[in-house]
Amino acid sequence: MELNFKEIFTATMVLFAVIDIIGNIPIILSLRDKNGHIHSEKAAIVAAVVMIVFLFLGESILSLIGINVNEFAVAGAFILFFIALEMVLGVTLFKEDESSSDLAAIFPLAFPMLAGPGSLTTLLSLRAEYSLANVIAAIIVNIIIVYIVLKTSSRLQRFLGKNGIIVIRKVFGVILLAIAVKLFAENIQELFN
Template structure:
């Protein structure tokens, strides 16, 4: 139960890449235009609760299904690889309905946008590779970033622009691809 900076940094970057809150700003702006308000605090808290519950109970759920953590880590690595490919190539492999649901900040933003299947799979994969305390700190760092981005989405839209978000998304996509390959290799050795 020791805090290790390199693990915290790795976990934070993995979750930041998978959650892709910066790449989700166009969706968030669209939701804000449709519903009028984004409840940044509520969305962040609900996403955090979902992530922490899945972090602690995800392996128990897997145990009920008869799936070992190594196999799930490999599956998570493959999903992370696909998400990385989406980010780098600008293609959409996973389709979702979050753009059409605008009745609440919680449902489309907290789940599935922030704490969606990719995040949940990543948390189980990270649990196989990193210390629990470091993962929790990485989650907290990401929740703070998520809150800041949600709170300042209109300002970010004006300052960074569409081209800036595309560059950021591609850089984090490459990082996510490299990390997913590492998790895949470690999952095989598990």
């Protein structure tokens, strides 16, 4: 398997937009306030393991329940579309339970914020388009970025400011919206062929 840097870059940007770690800084800060400390290493490792396991076993699990990758990708395109709408319009469509236990690094941070339905769906879609090695490299790059952002979230918030975070969130929301439309268009055609 040869690494293709264009594929790695594209897959990294897609995952980065879906994970939306910069846009989640306010949520990370509120979790940190509630729990005192978030284990950044644990959150990053758990998210990486969930994503890589799903990358390898996701298709088998889907076929076991009678769903093909194209059907899952179309469903995922809808999820990405709604996540993008949340980012662009500043509305909340998905409600998440709040956790005050010591497991904040795992739930809700590692799952479902980092390795949630959007990123898992995206991984299967990326696997259908790109080589497995390139998708794994994109996961690793994103986990490194996630870890850095988790470790420096307070400083990033001060540096970017509230408006900076809002602008970044909206820009990545538009990118994610375009990705959702592309994902839907490509896979809906495959369903009817």
